[in-house]
Amino acid sequence: MGDPRPRSRVHRAALGVRDVLTAALVAAERPAVAGQVVDAVDLAPVLFDPAGARVVTDELESLALADVLVIASPTLRATYSGLLKALLDHAPPGLLASVVAVPLMVAASPRHAMAVDLHLRPLLTELGASVPGRGLALVESDVDTGAHRAAVHRWLTGVVPDLVGLLDARRRLGERYEAGRTVRTARPAYE
Numbered sequence: 001m002g003d004p005r006p007r008s009r010v011h012r013a014a015l016g017v018r019d020v021l022t023a024a025l026v027a028a029e030r031p032a033v034a035g036q037v038v039d040a041v042d043l044a045p046v047l048f049d050p051a052g053a054r055v056v057t058d059e060l061e062s063l064a065l066a067d068v069l070v071i072a073s074p075t076l077r078a079t080y081s082g083l084l085k086a087l088l089d090h091a092p093p094g095l096l097a098s099v100v101a102v103p104l105m106v107a108a109s110p111r112h113a114m115a116v117d118l119h120l121r122p123l124l125t126e127l128g129a130s131v132p133g134r135g136l137a138l139v140e141s142d143v144d145t146g147a148h149r150a151a152v153h154r155w156l157t158g159v160v161p162d163l164v165g166l167l168d169a170r171r172r173l174g175e176r177y178e179a180g181r182t183v184r185t186a187r188p189a190y191e
Helices: 009-027 040-047 050-063 082-088 115-126 140-145 148-173
Strands: 068-074 100-107 136-139 175-178 181-184
Touching (some): 009 068, 009 100, 040 050, 040 082, 050 082, 100 115, 100 140, 100 148, 136 140, 136 148
8 A cells, every 4th residue: 555644545545455355355265365465655764775675676576475455545646655665666677477466546536546557557557467347446435434334335347357357367377476477286277
């Protein structure tokens, strides 16, 4: 998560999306476990300190172990936060090559809904992630009231088939990220 405020509405929204995705994958008969949370605000003190580079790299490499990863940011100046950018600037090329990533942005107004696909999605694909369907844009006031849950479920209906297909393809290929490179762990299964 890339919100500069600790335990923000973006944090709450991302955890909620993670939980809904986990339930949807279990319902689609794909094993799923809600995993680790990396919050950029917790790493802010070491993001620009060369002595902290190993801490940041370790956290980023833990993300590469996920099958599905929710990357969340507030919409600031019609794009993702500088804090998220600073964190992901530490990412080695191909870090997310074995990950299906879900871009999530929370904005003050629905007018900024396109920012998730115009800015965050390309960043994730540049890091090697596969991104199913459209990114998810939520409105701050909806997160505050809980009304965002309906938007998440509508979004999920259109994304689940792509998400499951990408996960199945990745598992068949057996790809994973390992210390700066993507490796195949098994031969591809051809049908």
